[in-house]
Amino acid sequence: MDTSVAPPLPVANPLTEFFWEGTRAHKLLILRCQSCGHFVHYPRPVCERCLSEDLAPEEVSGNATLYSYTITMKPWHPFWVDKVPYVLASVELPEQPDLKMLTNIVECEHDALEIGMPVEVTFRQVAAELTLPFFKPVGS
Amino acid sequence: MGQTPRVAAVGVGYSTTGRRTGLNSRELAIQAAKAAMADAGMTPKDIDGVAVLWAVSGPAPPGVESVQALDIAQMMGFAPVGWYSDGAGPAYIGTALQAIAAIRAGFCHTCITFRVINQRLSSADLEQGQDETPAAGDSQFTMPFGQLLPLQAIAAMPMQRHMAVYGTTEEQFAHHAVTQRYHASLNEDAIFRDPLTVDDFLAMPYITSPLRILDCDYPVDSGSAVIYTTEERARDFQHKPVFVESAAYSGKGYMAFEIEDMLESAPFHTAKQLWERTDLEPKDVDCAQLYDGFSIITFQWLEALGFCAPGEAGPFIEAGNTRLGGKLPLNTDGGACNVGRRHGTNFCIESVRQIRGQCGARQVPDANTSVWANAVGPFSGAVLMVGD
Known part of the structure; x- marks a missing residue:
C-alpha cells in the first residue's frame, strides 16, 4: 500500500x-x-x-447491484493521478429499496460494466487510517 | 386560473459577461442592475426589494469580495427596502421564487433579483487548496471515492443510467448540443456561435464517461438581473409585462445526487405542482427554456414537464422538435452552454424577451407562453410565464 x-x-x-x-x-x-x-x-x-x-x-450482506457509474478520466486531486481512469459508481443494496451508496467498482474490465450487474463489497486500505468499501463483480 | 395575485417581470439585464472580465462581484451586480432598470424604464425609487444569490459553495478565496442584498440596496439608492434576501435554494430559481412570494405577500411591491457569478470563486480554484480539504459531513461518503465534482454525480451517472434504462444514445446528446449551438448562432450575445455537428461533438473525449465538455455549461463572470413587480404597477413601465402564470418549487431526498433516484428527481414534483396551478397545459407552451448546467438536466426537464414521456427526451430532440421551427423550440438563446453560465437567470430573461417579441432572428413567432426551469436532483423549480 x-x-x-x-x-x-x-x-x-x-x-x-x-x-x-x-x-x-x-x-x-x-x-x-x-x-x-x-x-x-x-x-x-x-x-x-x-x-x-x-x-x-x-x-449488511455486502451484496449490491450497480445503479449507475462513470469512468472518470481526470484526477482533479493528487490521489487519483495514478488511478485514472477509475470507476465511480452508485450501488443499490438489497436490504432495502433505494438504499444506495457511492463507491468505486474494481476488478472489472470497463467493457464489462453493466447497470444492474451484481457486485459485492471488497475492502481496500487506501491510507493509514482509511479503508474504503469498494465493490467488484460477484465471483471475480 | 393561474396563481394570484399576479406578479410580472418588467425589467431584465446582463452585465458584461466573459471568461475573465476583471470585474468584481459588486461591479457585475451594478452593471446588471443598471441594465435591468434601463430596460424597465425605472428609477431606484421604484424598487423596494432586493434579492441576490452570490455565493458559490465554499469559502471565497482571499481578495474576492462578495455582494450582498443590502450592499446593493445602499449602492444603488434603493434603501430603505421593505424586503431583502441573500438567496437560498438552488441557483437562480430559489432567489426568483422568494422574490415572487415576497411580492405576493406584500412585503415589497417591486423587487430586483440577481444571480452574480464571479468565476474566481468556482472551477478556477479547484486545483489550488483542495488537496488538504477534508471530507466532513455527508461528503465523507463521497469525496474519498473520487466524487470531487458535480459533473460526476449530477451529470455523468444520470446520463449513464438514462442510456441504460431508456436506450438514450450519445448521438442524442450530440443532437441536443448541435441544436442549442444553432440557436446560439442566431443570438448576437452568445459566446459560442460557430456551427457544431454531431460528428464534432462525438469526436470530443470523455471527461468522465459518457460526459463530454459540450455537455456542460460554460463558466463565466456574469451578473444577471430581473425586476418583478405587482400586476397593479406592471403596466407603468417601458415594455409589456410578462406575467408569472404559475410557479413551483420542490425539494426531496438527502440533498445528495449520488444516492437519489437519478431519473425521476425533484423536477417531476415541481412539474406536477406547476401544472396544477394553471389551466394551461404543456401543449399550450410556445417555447421552453430548461436549465442546461449539464445536458442530461434538460432531458430530465423535458420529461418531467410532460413535453415527452419519461425516457423519450432523446428521440424527441433527435427528431428536431426542440429546434426553432419545431414543435417546442428549446433554449432559444443557445443555453448556458453557449451564452455562459447564469445558473438559470438566462432562461428567465429569454422567456421575457421571447414573450415581448424582442428576439430577432431567433424569435419564436407569436410566442406568448414560455416555461423556464432550473436545477435538478434533490431540488428544483420552474416558472410558467405568459404575455398580457
Missing part, C-alpha cells in the same frame, strides 16, 4: 464513526432503526420512516 498521498480523508463524527470503524474491520455497517427496521444512509439522528431516534449500526 502506498500511503504517501491520501484521498480526501473522512472527518468522522459521533454519528458516522461506526461506518469507518466498520470498514477498518472489513465490515459494511449501515445505520438501522431499532424500532421499525428501516435503514438510514447517509446517517441521520432520526428514522425518516417512524421518527424513532433509536438507531444502531448493523452489518
Whole structure:
C-alpha cells in the first residue's frame, strides 16, 4: 500500500464513526432503526420512516447491484493521478429499496460494466487510517 | 386560473459577461442592475426589494469580495427596502421564487433579483487548496471515492443510467448540443456561435464517461438581473409585462445526487405542482427554456414537464422538435452552454424577451407562453410565464 498521498480523508463524527470503524474491520455497517427496521444512509439522528431516534449500526450482506457509474478520466486531486481512469459508481443494496451508496467498482474490465450487474463489497486500505468499501463483480 | 395575485417581470439585464472580465462581484451586480432598470424604464425609487444569490459553495478565496442584498440596496439608492434576501435554494430559481412570494405577500411591491457569478470563486480554484480539504459531513461518503465534482454525480451517472434504462444514445446528446449551438448562432450575445455537428461533438473525449465538455455549461463572470413587480404597477413601465402564470418549487431526498433516484428527481414534483396551478397545459407552451448546467438536466426537464414521456427526451430532440421551427423550440438563446453560465437567470430573461417579441432572428413567432426551469436532483423549480 502506498500511503504517501491520501484521498480526501473522512472527518468522522459521533454519528458516522461506526461506518469507518466498520470498514477498518472489513465490515459494511449501515445505520438501522431499532424500532421499525428501516435503514438510514447517509446517517441521520432520526428514522425518516417512524421518527424513532433509536438507531444502531448493523452489518449488511455486502451484496449490491450497480445503479449507475462513470469512468472518470481526470484526477482533479493528487490521489487519483495514478488511478485514472477509475470507476465511480452508485450501488443499490438489497436490504432495502433505494438504499444506495457511492463507491468505486474494481476488478472489472470497463467493457464489462453493466447497470444492474451484481457486485459485492471488497475492502481496500487506501491510507493509514482509511479503508474504503469498494465493490467488484460477484465471483471475480 | 393561474396563481394570484399576479406578479410580472418588467425589467431584465446582463452585465458584461466573459471568461475573465476583471470585474468584481459588486461591479457585475451594478452593471446588471443598471441594465435591468434601463430596460424597465425605472428609477431606484421604484424598487423596494432586493434579492441576490452570490455565493458559490465554499469559502471565497482571499481578495474576492462578495455582494450582498443590502450592499446593493445602499449602492444603488434603493434603501430603505421593505424586503431583502441573500438567496437560498438552488441557483437562480430559489432567489426568483422568494422574490415572487415576497411580492405576493406584500412585503415589497417591486423587487430586483440577481444571480452574480464571479468565476474566481468556482472551477478556477479547484486545483489550488483542495488537496488538504477534508471530507466532513455527508461528503465523507463521497469525496474519498473520487466524487470531487458535480459533473460526476449530477451529470455523468444520470446520463449513464438514462442510456441504460431508456436506450438514450450519445448521438442524442450530440443532437441536443448541435441544436442549442444553432440557436446560439442566431443570438448576437452568445459566446459560442460557430456551427457544431454531431460528428464534432462525438469526436470530443470523455471527461468522465459518457460526459463530454459540450455537455456542460460554460463558466463565466456574469451578473444577471430581473425586476418583478405587482400586476397593479406592471403596466407603468417601458415594455409589456410578462406575467408569472404559475410557479413551483420542490425539494426531496438527502440533498445528495449520488444516492437519489437519478431519473425521476425533484423536477417531476415541481412539474406536477406547476401544472396544477394553471389551466394551461404543456401543449399550450410556445417555447421552453430548461436549465442546461449539464445536458442530461434538460432531458430530465423535458420529461418531467410532460413535453415527452419519461425516457423519450432523446428521440424527441433527435427528431428536431426542440429546434426553432419545431414543435417546442428549446433554449432559444443557445443555453448556458453557449451564452455562459447564469445558473438559470438566462432562461428567465429569454422567456421575457421571447414573450415581448424582442428576439430577432431567433424569435419564436407569436410566442406568448414560455416555461423556464432550473436545477435538478434533490431540488428544483420552474416558472410558467405568459404575455398580457
